[in-house]
Amino acid sequence: MEAKQLRHDLGVAGSAPKSPAYLALLRAGPRIKPLQQVHAHLVVSGSHRSRALLTKLLTLACEAGSIFYTHRLFLSVPIPDAFLFNSLIKASSKFGFPQYTVFFYHSMLAFCIPPSSYTFTSVIKSCADLSDLRLGRGVHSHALVCGYGADSFVQAALVSLYSKSGDLGAAWKMFDKMPHRSVVAWNSMISGYEQNGLSKEAIVVFDQMRELGVEPDSTTFVSVLAACSQLGALGLGCSVHRDVINSGLHVNVALGSSLINMYARCGNVSKAREVFDSMKERNVIAWTAMISGYATNGYGTQAVEFFREMKARGPVPNTITFVAVLAACAHAGLVPEGREAFASMRQDYGLVPSVEHHVCLVDMLGRAGLLNEAYQLIKELGAEEAAPAVWTAMLGACKMHKNFDLGVIVAEHLLEVEPENPGHYVMLSNIYALAGQMDRVEMIRNMMMGRSLRKRVGYSTIDLNHRTYLFSMGDKSHPETSEVYQHLDELMSRCREAGYAPAPESVMHEVEEEEREYALRYHSEKLAITFGLLKTKDGVSIRIVKNLRMCEDCHEAIKFISIVTKREIIVRDKLRFHHFKDGSCSCMDYW
């Protein structure tokens, strides 16, 4: 009776009757424990040699996500066929074991079993996961030889492979060849640009997609929102949010988290919170996005409070959650809370602190002036944990608290282990400049030039009417350059009248000649802000994104700009947000 019902449910009523063993497998479903029980019965009854039963068992084990049990089953089949190979290859690829995928692909070939489009899609995805573009190109050729060059699934997998690997030219070439471009293929192109830091291009592809009348799905929006986050383009992000609402798509966890992240990274934490509150389902990613949103926008206390709430009634925090919490504590000077979180990580959650956690901890102690404690901590770390990033945090603390002796020791270590990183030279030269040792500043500069190292070029962007304008220091390529520079000069003289004192020459701590020339006056953030002031009406907030950290002089100047223009100015730098209003900054000068 029960079996008949089951056959009916499965829509196979009327077909040939199934064996009891097969029905037992169907009843077990994609659940490991029941499957293993049925497997045991098969062995006892001697029917474990039946290819049909083993195939069904293996398919269900795959579906259950147990890759190792699937492997064991596979090995128990004397002569595996193409279907079994493909099932195994697909499962290995899907559950994140790309090296197994490649291994079984090679053994399949060794068995002289011809691969199919199923094989190629999985293997190509695994090449992408392994970031093995060379292997991927080889598999691509093999697919062509086998006659799968025109298969739409293989083509989509190749688009994804090339765009993930950053070879966007090859991705386009493949994409152009596709007779029918599915949403998935469009999504691969968009996410490829976004993941490779080419957010503007990602948006361009998104616009093209819509012009051609292709309906975006939730994955499209996830990637497009990530691109808006990267650009700090709040206006664009809001319009994408409206598109999401108008599309009537269900806001799943991924989409919700992406919205939270977009609002948070564009400086609008309250909107981020609104999205969080409206979500029906929230996972650790959504909670972590919210904590880090509070942290980077200068709401350290709220971040810690939110973390408490998460512990009380949210999902279990993971290592990334702790990075966000520790970063919040570091930026808000919440030393006891940070210590507690760090200890609880291991004690209560069994999580092993990684380099990132140590960076935050050293940063937190260092900012708080506990330089000796921070240094002691580094010295107690193992060789692998004491990564350059941890020492870099220490160096930043030495500079902040003007501890020249320790700073020099730390910097020398860094120059030894990472002689090719220009940041370390810049930092050491800044320390010497602050100590007034200009001869040493010169020496470091010469060392940099000798090793042909250049400081990264700083730039700032501002988003106005869905367009992004980029400014770099001393940049004069913009059509309205002269107006911007003239206006900036006027603005700075008004700031000086209001009490702003530009940093004296000795603390200009700039390394390169052209930077000295343009000095502090024309740093990119000031140019972008000036442009924003010229282009928007009174009272409108100005939002800027900078790729590096802001210098102290700009930080001071923008406070005054916020007074004399009566505007709110929001700057996202490499690490965090600065919300300037009425002469003060949300970071409370603690950054």
Place this chain on the structure above:
DNA sequence: GTAGGGTTAG
């Protein structure tokens, strides 16, 4: 006994 490609947090 017979399937599949893309996306999310620091």
